[in-house]
Amino acid sequence: xxxxxxxxxxxxxxxxxxxxxxxxxxxxxxxxxxxQQILGQGPKLLIQFQNNGVVDDSxxxxxxxxxxxxxxxxxxxxxxxxxxEDSAVYLCASSLVGVNYGYTFGSGTRLTVV
Amino acid sequence: xxxxxxxPAALSVPEGENLVLNCSFTDSAIYNLxxxxxxxxxxxxxxxxxxxxxxxxxxxxxxxxxDKSSGRSTLYIAASQPGDSATYLCAVKxxxxxxxxxxxxxxxLVTP
Numbered sequence: 637x638x639x640x641x642x643x644x645x646x647x648x649x650x651x652x653x654x655x656x657x658x659x660x661x662x663x664x665x666x667x668x669x670x671x672q673q674i675l676g677q678g679p680k681l682l683i684q685f686q687n688n689g690v691v692d693d694s695x696x697x698x699x700x701x702x703x704x705x706x707x708x709x710x711x712x713x714x715x716x717x718x719x720x721e722d723s724a725v726y727l728c729a730s731s732l733v734g735v736n737y738g739y740t741f742g743s744g745t746r747l748t749v750v
Numbered sequence: 751x752x753x754x755x756x757x758p759a760a761l762s763v764p765e766g767e768n769l770v771l772n773c774s775f776t777d778s779a780i781y782n783l784x785x786x787x788x789x790x791x792x793x794x795x796x797x798x799x800x801x802x803x804x805x806x807x808x809x810x811x812x813x814x815x816x817d818k819s820s821g822r823s824t825l826y827i828a829a830s831q832p833g834d835s836a837t838y839l840c841a842v843k844x845x846x847x848x849x850x851x852x853x854x855x856x857x858x859l860v861t862p
Binding site for chain 1: 754781782784786791792793794795796799801839841843848849850852853854855
């Protein structure tokens, strides 16, 4: 089966610019997650979708970050305006619905804000 | 709030050694625990998934155990190889519908 697809792989932007990341989950996976991983840290959840609804966005900095999953399949995460501290790897993961299923992660997007 | 801790933060061993990575979590009411591997600049690769009703899972040279009551899991790697060098992350799902909580990882270096 095809894995979780993410693009772009790398992005360098100046502070105050905007950037968008794209994720296509595994076919049939209703749950999609965006994580932020700062260098040397474990991934931190930004937002969780089930189909096209938001389950948890409590740790999403909503003044600058937004995410959507309009048709319940692929998703876009946007940062506007970016800050230096947003430099991180942004990981997308998907899973089947249910407590017993594991996650599959994409390769991530490495963002550098200069 | 669930806290996940991984010890040690970094580990260097010579090739061929058996080794153990540790993971502890503060809330024992978990649904499952997943071990991941992360190579530099890459995403996460799932290694083993242990359900709360299970005690251990095995895949090749890897064995993961779970002691839910004490809030601990270990990842045992037998006969380590230089290709095992990576960061190993532990993550727990502790509420239905909630996302995985991750530790900071253990950075493993296996020297030839």
